[in-house]
Amino acid sequence: MKKPETISPRTTPEIPDNVRTQLQNVTSEIIFAAQEVGFVLAELECKNRAECPLVKMTKELVRKIRALSKLQWELAKLRQPESNASGMYA
Numbered sequence: 001m002k003k004p005e006t007i008s009p010r011t012t013p014e015i016p017d018n019v020r021t022q023l024q025n026v027t028s029e030i031i032f033a034a035q036e037v038g039f040v041l042a043e044l045e046c047k048n049r050a051e052c053p054l055v056k057m058t059k060e061l062v063r064k065i066r067a068l069s070k071l072q073w074e075l076a077k078l079r080q081p082e083s084n085a086s087g088m089y090a
Helices: 017-043 053-079
Strands: none
Touching: 017 053
Protein backbone atom coordinates (compact mmCIF):
# COMPACT_ATOMS: atom_id res chain seq x y z
CA MET A 1 0.00 0.00 0.00
CA LYS A 2 1.27 3.46 -0.92
CA LYS A 3 2.12 5.79 1.95
CA PRO A 4 0.14 9.12 1.83
CA GLU A 5 2.12 12.20 0.98
CA THR A 6 2.99 14.51 3.82
CA ILE A 7 1.69 18.00 3.25
CA SER A 8 4.07 20.54 4.62
CA PRO A 9 2.80 23.89 5.85
CA ARG A 10 3.15 26.79 3.48
CA THR A 11 6.02 29.01 4.49
CA THR A 12 6.85 32.55 3.53
CA PRO A 13 10.31 32.95 2.06
CA GLU A 14 12.73 35.01 4.12
CA ILE A 15 13.11 38.52 2.73
CA PRO A 16 16.68 39.85 2.76
CA ASP A 17 17.15 42.78 5.15
CA ASN A 18 18.23 45.19 2.41
CA VAL A 19 15.12 44.42 0.33
CA ARG A 20 12.87 44.73 3.39
CA THR A 21 14.45 48.09 4.26
CA GLN A 22 14.03 49.36 0.69
CA LEU A 23 10.39 48.24 0.65
CA GLN A 24 9.71 49.95 3.97
CA ASN A 25 11.38 53.17 2.78
CA VAL A 26 9.50 53.28 -0.51
CA THR A 27 6.21 52.45 1.20
CA SER A 28 6.77 55.22 3.74
CA GLU A 29 7.59 57.70 0.98
CA ILE A 30 4.38 56.77 -0.84
CA ILE A 31 2.35 57.17 2.33
CA PHE A 32 3.87 60.57 3.11
CA ALA A 33 3.31 61.78 -0.46
CA ALA A 34 -0.31 60.61 -0.42
CA GLN A 35 -0.85 62.33 2.92
CA GLU A 36 0.42 65.58 1.41
CA VAL A 37 -1.97 65.14 -1.52
CA GLY A 38 -4.76 64.57 1.00
CA PHE A 39 -3.87 67.80 2.80
CA VAL A 40 -3.94 69.74 -0.46
CA LEU A 41 -7.27 68.14 -1.32
CA ALA A 42 -8.69 69.14 2.06
CA GLU A 43 -7.73 72.76 1.40
CA LEU A 44 -9.00 72.80 -2.17
CA GLU A 45 -11.68 75.41 -2.78
CA CYS A 46 -13.63 74.65 -5.92
CA LYS A 47 -17.32 74.98 -6.78
CA ASN A 48 -17.41 71.63 -8.59
CA ARG A 49 -15.13 69.78 -6.21
CA ALA A 50 -17.56 66.90 -5.64
CA GLU A 51 -17.71 66.25 -9.39
CA CYS A 52 -14.01 66.56 -10.10
CA PRO A 53 -12.46 63.24 -11.27
CA LEU A 54 -9.12 64.19 -9.74
CA VAL A 55 -10.74 64.78 -6.35
CA LYS A 56 -12.56 61.43 -6.54
CA MET A 57 -9.37 59.57 -7.47
CA THR A 58 -7.40 61.36 -4.76
CA LYS A 59 -9.95 60.39 -2.12
CA GLU A 60 -9.71 56.76 -3.21
CA LEU A 61 -5.90 56.92 -3.13
CA VAL A 62 -5.96 58.35 0.39
CA ARG A 63 -8.32 55.55 1.55
CA LYS A 64 -5.96 52.92 0.18
CA ILE A 65 -2.90 54.61 1.64
CA ARG A 66 -4.62 54.77 5.03
CA ALA A 67 -5.23 51.01 4.86
CA LEU A 68 -1.59 50.43 3.89
CA SER A 69 -0.43 52.63 6.75
CA LYS A 70 -2.52 50.65 9.23
CA LEU A 71 -0.99 47.42 7.91
CA GLN A 72 2.50 48.86 8.36
CA TRP A 73 1.73 49.63 12.00
CA GLU A 74 0.38 46.12 12.52
CA LEU A 75 3.51 44.60 10.96
CA ALA A 76 5.71 46.83 13.11
CA LYS A 77 3.90 45.55 16.21
CA LEU A 78 4.46 41.95 15.13
CA ARG A 79 8.18 42.56 14.62
CA GLN A 80 8.68 44.02 18.09
CA PRO A 81 10.29 41.70 20.64
CA GLU A 82 7.94 40.54 23.38
CA SER A 83 9.49 43.01 25.85
CA ASN A 84 8.47 45.94 23.62
CA ALA A 85 5.20 44.53 22.31
CA SER A 86 3.06 46.61 24.63
CA GLY A 87 5.25 49.69 24.40
CA MET A 88 5.62 52.17 21.62
CA TYR A 89 2.89 50.98 19.22
CA ALA A 90 0.20 50.11 21.72
